[in-house]
Amino acid sequence: MDSERNFYFLEMNTRLQVEHPITEMVTGVDLVKEQIKIAYGEPLSHRQKDIRRYGAAIECRIYAEDPDNHFFPSAGRITHLKTPAGPGIRDDSGIYEGWTVPIYYDPLLSKSVAWGRNRDEAIQRMRRALSEYQVGGIKTTIPFFQSVLCHEKFLSGDLSTDFIEMCYSQERSKQAATSSREVATIAAALFASKKRDRDPLTVPNAEAPWKLWGRLNAFRNK
Helix, strand or coil, X not given: CCCCCCCCCCCCCCCCCCCHHHHHHHHCCCHHHHHHHHHCCXXXXXXXXXXXXXXXXXXXXXXXXXXXXXXXXXXEECCEEECCCCCCEEEEECCXXXXXXXXXXXXXXXXXXXXXXXXXXXXXHHHHHHHHCEEECCCCCHHHHHHHCCCHHHHHCCCCCCHHHHHHHHHHHHHHHHHHHHHHHHHHHHHHHHHHHHCHHHCCCCCCHHHHHHHHHHHHHC
C-alpha cells in the first residue's frame, strides 16, 4: 500500500495460503473444509455477501531458525515442547517432543494464531501465547516475534518492507550492548567481592576495620 492508500498485488496464488488461519479466525469459515467440498463437486456453503469479519487476528510462523544468526536453519531433535492454549489461541502444527527437525525441508514448525476483539487484544494474547511456547533442543523464531510484538513501530502500525532489517537489528544491538554492560557489572562485583575477602580492611562503609577483622576471625573459627 502506498502513501495514498492504493493497494498493489505482489503475487496472486490460486491455492490455500499459509496465512489462511487468519481468514478462518475472523470469518468463522473453514477454508480447508470448503476446498474438500468443492473437490467433491459440492457448492460453496457461503456467498461473498454473507461473509462478515469479526475482530482481528495475528499469526506467527514458528520456524526452526536462529534469529541471531541471520535466521539460519536450526535442525535437530526437539527435547522439550510446550504449546500455548487459552482463549483466542490456535496452534497449527505437526511436531512433537522427541521429533527431529530434518535438514531437507522447510523448517516451519507451527503457525501460532491469536484472535482478539481488536488488534491490541490480539497482540496481547499473542504475547501471552509466545511466553508459554517452549521448544527445547533447537533455535526458533519465538524470541524474534516477542521482540517485534513489543516494538513501538509495530504497535503503531508504522511498518514497511525494511522493518526487520532496520528495527530488529537495532533492537538486537541494544540488547547486546545491555548484555555487555550487565556482564561487566557482574564481573566488577565479583572482583570487588574477592578483593574484600582477601582484605577485610577494604570493605566500604565499615564501622571500624578492627571490628570487621574480629568478626571474620570469629566466623572462621566457627
